[in-house]
Amino acid sequence: MKNKTSTNISSKQKNVLFSKSNYKWSREEESDSFAQKVKLFRQGKLSEDDFRRFRLQHGAYGSRLQMNYSMVRIKIPSGEISPEQLEKIANLSEAFSIGSAHVSTRQNIQLHWVQLEDVSEVMRGLAEVGLTTREACGNTVRNVMCSHFAGVCPEEAFDATAYAKAIARFFIRNPMCQNLPRKFKINFGCCNKHGLVRIADIGLIPVIMDGERGFKIYLGGGLGAASFIGHLLEDFTPENKLLSTSMATIRLFDRHGNRENMARNRMRYLVHEMGWDKFQKMVLKERSIVQMTTAASTAKLFDIGAEETEQLPKTEHTMVKLPILKEQVTTTESPSYERWLHTNVVPQKHWGYFTVFVTLGAGDITANQLRVLAGTIRDFSVESAARNTPQQNLAIRFVKENDLNEFYNRLASVGLANPGALTIASAVGCSGTTSCNLAITNSHRLAKEVQHKFLELGFDTDDDLRDSTIKISGCPNSCGQHEIATIGFFGGASRIGTAMAPTYTMLFGGSAEEQGELGKAIMRVPAKRVIDTICRIVEIYKQEKSNTETLKQWINKIVRGEGTGNMKSIENIKTALTSFTHLPPVEQEPELYRDYGTDIKFNAKTARGECAA
Amino acid sequence: MCRLKVKLEDKNVDDSNNDNLLSIICTIDTLRTLIKKKLVRVVDVRKAEDYQQEHIPTAVSLPLAVLLEKDTPEGVVDILESLGISDKMPTVIYDDTFGALAARVAWTFQYVGHTNTALLEVTFSHWKNLGLETDKNINTFPKTQHSLNINYDIHADAPYVEMVKEQPNKILVDSRERLNFLTEHIPGAKNIPYTMVGSINNSSSILRKPEEIKRFIYNRGITSDSEVITYCGSVGTLSGLTYYALKLAGVKNVKLYSKSFREWKSLGKPKEEFKDANYWDLSAE
Ligand code: SF4
Numbered sequence: 001m002k003n004k005t006s007t008n009i010s011s012k013q014k015n016v017l018f019s020k021s022n023y024k025w026s027r028e029e030e031s032d033s034f035a036q037k038v039k040l041f042r043q044g045k046l047s048e049d050d051f052r053r054f055r056l057q058h059g060a061y062g063s064r065l066q067m068n069y070s071m072v073r074i075k076i077p078s079g080e081i082s083p084e085q086l087e088k089i090a091n092l093s094e095a096f097s098i099g100s101a102h103v104s105t106r107q108n109i110q111l112h113w114v115q116l117e118d119v120s121e122v123m124r125g126l127a128e129v130g131l132t133t134r135e136a137c138g139n140t141v142r143n144v145m146c147s148h149f150a151g152v153c154p155e156e157a158f159d160a161t162a163y164a165k166a167i168a169r170f171f172i173r174n175p176m177c178q179n180l181p182r183k184f185k186i187n188f189g190c191c192n193k194h195g196l197v198r199i200a201d202i203g204l205i206p207v208i209m210d211g212e213r214g215f216k217i218y219l220g221g222g223l224g225a226a227s228f229i230g231h232l233l234e235d236f237t238p239e240n241k242l243l244s245t246s247m248a249t250i251r252l253f254d255r256h257g258n259r260e261n262m263a264r265n266r267m268r269y270l271v272h273e274m275g276w277d278k279f280q281k282m283v284l285k286e287r288s289i290v291q292m293t294t295a296a297s298t299a300k301l302f303d304i305g306a307e308e309t310e311q312l313p314k315t316e317h318t319m320v321k322l323p324i325l326k327e328q329v330t331t332t333e334s335p336s337y338e339r340w341l342h343t344n345v346v347p348q349k350h351w352g353y354f355t356v357f358v359t360l361g362a363g364d365i366t367a368n369q370l371r372v373l374a375g376t377i378r379d380f381s382v383e384s385a386a387r388n389t390p391q392q393n394l395a396i397r398f399v400k401e402n403d404l405n406e407f408y409n410r411l412a413s414v415g416l417a418n419p420g421a422l423t424i425a426s427a428v429g430c431s432g433t434t435s436c437n438l439a440i441t442n443s444h445r446l447a448k449e450v451q452h453k454f455l456e457l458g459f460d461t462d463d464d465l466r467d468s469t470i471k472i473s474g475c476p477n478s479c480g481q482h483e484i485a486t487i488g489f490f491g492g493a494s495r496i497g498t499a500m501a502p503t504y505t506m507l508f509g510g511s512a513e514e515q516g517e518l519g520k521a522i523m524r525v526p527a528k529r530v531i532d533t534i535c536r537i538v539e540i541y542k543q544e545k546s547n548t549e550t551l552k553q554w555i556n557k558i559v560r561g562e563g564t565g566n567m568k569s570i571e572n573i574k575t576a577l578t579s580f581t582h583l584p585p586v587e588q589e590p591e592l593y594r595d596y597g598t599d600i601k602f603n604a605k606t607a608r609g610e611c612a613a
Numbered sequence: 614m615c616r617l618k619v620k621l622e623d624k625n626v627d628d629s630n631n632d633n634l635l636s637i638i639c640t641i642d643t644l645r646t647l648i649k650k651k652l653v654r655v656v657d658v659r660k661a662e663d664y665q666q667e668h669i670p671t672a673v674s675l676p677l678a679v680l681l682e683k684d685t686p687e688g689v690v691d692i693l694e695s696l697g698i699s700d701k702m703p704t705v706i707y708d709d710t711f712g713a714l715a716a717r718v719a720w721t722f723q724y725v726g727h728t729n730t731a732l733l734e735v736t737f738s739h740w741k742n743l744g745l746e747t748d749k750n751i752n753t754f755p756k757t758q759h760s761l762n763i764n765y766d767i768h769a770d771a772p773y774v775e776m777v778k779e780q781p782n783k784i785l786v787d788s789r790e791r792l793n794f795l796t797e798h799i800p801g802a803k804n805i806p807y808t809m810v811g812s813i814n815n816s817s818s819i820l821r822k823p824e825e826i827k828r829f830i831y832n833r834g835i836t837s838d839s840e841v842i843t844y845c846g847s848v849g850t851l852s853g854l855t856y857y858a859l860k861l862a863g864v865k866n867v868k869l870y871s872k873s874f875r876e877w878k879s880l881g882k883p884k885e886e887f888k889d890a891n892y893w894d895l896s897a898e
Pocket residue numbers: 430431432433436437438439440443473474475476477478479480611612613
């Protein structure tokens with residue numbers, strides 16, 4: 001067994017400190033009070049509405065058409081999770097859930113199909129390792145995200161992790177945000193490529209200006225039935241205005257947000273309706289009020305220093321794809337290991353250290369896999385933690401070059417060494433009809449099918465496809481983040497005669513990068529034809545592309561109407577695909593009228609949503 | 614009422630008591646003492662080949678499959694006699710399947726009247742990992758007499774289970790894992806998966822602590838005065854473990870539907886199914 005001490009770090013970087021976060025997000029008493037409330041609700045002493053509000057505030061959603069079961073959403077602030085916490089989640093998933101846990105697109109980990117009466121026990125178990133479900137759902141500040149590259153990204157100005165956690169600590173259980181018009185999302189990035197900063201209510205990119213730390217802050221972005229890209233508040237927000245800017249924004253939303261119309265009450269609608277200029281002025285004005293009126297004792301609650309880690313000196317490294325490793329690392333003995341290195345491992349800014357990605361299928365991982373992974377992290381990651389990624393994978397950082405092979409073997413022993421994590425093969429899929437009340441289609445299974453097929457076809461080894469993404473939602477609500485995918489899909493139903501078929505609306509050209517755009521809807525595709533359609537798009541691309549152009553670049557060009565050859569515009573590609581996307585009558589192709597994972601006729605059933613986003 | 618002569622409060626065998634009455638769970642220490650004093654029959658219910666490799670000292674072999682072949686009260690009494698187990702002989706049972714196979718055998722012994730039966734607190738693997746002694750002898754003991762004294766109170770059959778629906782004071786518990794339960798189950802059953810009461814990953818004991826189990830079942834509306842009937846998918850192993858978990862938590866009246874859901878289905882009895890969600894697709898198995 002390796003011991004993880006600073007001696008693991010090369011002499012050049014001896015001064016690096018990995019201060020371990022041991023912040024306790026949980027409160028034991030919340031588990032007891034949850035158990036109490038469930039009893040009162042069952043006895044009819046608590047109204048359904050009051051109970052629902054309480055339940056959501058404590059991170060439990062109703063499961064699909066079965067309100068006796070819950071989806072328990074565990075918040076992982078900044079995405080950083082320890083081996084002990086992973087093991088606890090493994091045990092809880094076996095005892096109270098389905099024996100697998102699910103990594104969401106917002107750095108939560110979800111346990112599905114938990115009996116409502118057992119939720120308090122899950123909470124109690126989580127509290128033993130400091131984790132909480134508090135405010136993982138409901139109209140409040142949701143899990144605060146942070147790029148999984150924060151701290152290791154060669155392009156970042158500084159590590160935003162401590163700031164993300166400080167913001168999360170400040171707002172959790174804060175009376176200021178217990179009853180917002182709607183949920184509120186805060187995302188920290190590392191550089192302008194990684195992190196979902198432009199699709200959050202508040203998105204922040206760390207920058208240094210004249211030696212001073214600060215952020216570029218984007219406001220009013222978000223995905224959903226109607227999506228918007230966030231607006232830049234000002235060129236530079238110094239770090240000492242981070243808290244006041246966040247507070248000001250939340251206060252404005254609380255005061256002016258729409259509480260009447262559920263469908264239009266995210267802050268992005270407020271910004272849209274009011275106009276950005278006006279909203280921007282109001283935020284800046286509110287911020288000065290906040291700065292003048294916030295008590296020093298309050299401001300003290302925002303404590304970045306508590307968990308700050310020291311920075312390593314920047315090296316020559318840039319994040320390029322492997323293999324760029326030294327000879328001894330890339331052996332030719334095992335092609336599958338080499339393929340994995342190529343698609344799942346990236347060098348860090350710290351010389352000799354790598355970030356390893358664990359490929360999951362639509363974010364699912366079994367209890368046993370979690371346990372083996374926890375042990376592997378303990379043995380090989382110098383920071384002894386994992387970060388969950390919005391691509392529904394797990395990133396393990398600070399793995400030494402010489403340990404990569406053994407790391408791979410350990411993962412392979414429990415089926416966790418699939419390649420493709422950083423490629424088009426790692427399709428994202430929300431929970432869809434596996435558990436969500438609002439779902440129309442089984443987006444979850446479709447994402448797994450896409451991954452399976454693409455790995456079989458070797459798409460992950462094709463560098464032309466590498467930077468493209470596939471993301472799938474089971475309804476227009478965007479939990480699968482289909483609007484920031486190169487090729488995105490959201491589920492719906494199409495009627496031909498009296499028969500209903502599961503179909504997806506396909507979108508092109510989305511991206512969450514700082515300069516990114518939201519995807520444009522192209523056409524509807526029968527669920528069972530989605531994979532063929534993507535494969536056909538890849539074929540056309542291969543015929544049409546100009547030399548070094550990647551699939552992503554080629555698609556973006558077409559969306560902008562700047563395509564060349566036979567594929568100049570969206571119209572051209574639509575025409576080329578109609579034979580795949582055409583939906584014949586049910587008698588001709590009954591298979592197209594059944595969704596994945598079921599042999600019964602498709603029927604779009606939904607129930608009242610609790611905003612599973 | 615339950616006629617089990619187990620002493621819930623006392624974990625150790627009281628030497629002054631000639632009966633050497635065991636509790637539900639027999640600790641490692643107690644078993645080792647009893648083995649030394651030659652006061653116990655240890656029953657290994659793993660496969661015959663595993664037993665032949667090595668086993669706990671003095672243990673006899675009774676693979677679960679062998680018991681199931683002779684699973685009538687008379688057949689079981691025959692087995693007890695051939696293993697040299699007389700009416701009062703303390704009997705401790707172990708397996709290597711987180712206690713589920715041992716539980717089914719223990720329940721069967723108690724059903725035919727061998728009340729002084731306990732489950733070893735750990736599995737064989739755990740025993741080995743602790744570096745405790747094993748032996749390789751094929752142990753046999755002279756045939757004894759054993760009386761047949763069926764304890765009908767701990768058994769349920771299909772007609773009994775069918776009546777439960779109309780009786781709110783009786784609770785039917787399905788011990789299978791959640792996804793199997795959601796797929797289909799006996800109407801009205803509550804799902805308490807064996808993984809919830811067993812401690813398959815904390816191998817220091819095959820069952821969770823009684824306080825914990827008590828809290829879990831209290832949340833589910835089960836108290837020590839409830840009548841609970843447990844069942845699982847095939848032959849009553851997982852539900853056997855749940856049976857003992859509930860006993861350990863102090864539920865006085867527990868019954869095992871030993872023929873379980875397999876029989877229920879073969880009899881064409883009604884099932885509850887949940888088809889509105891594709892929950893199987895959430896599993897990473
Ligand atoms: S609301 Fe829609 S997008 Fe969100 S999880 Fe449910 S099906 Fe997926």
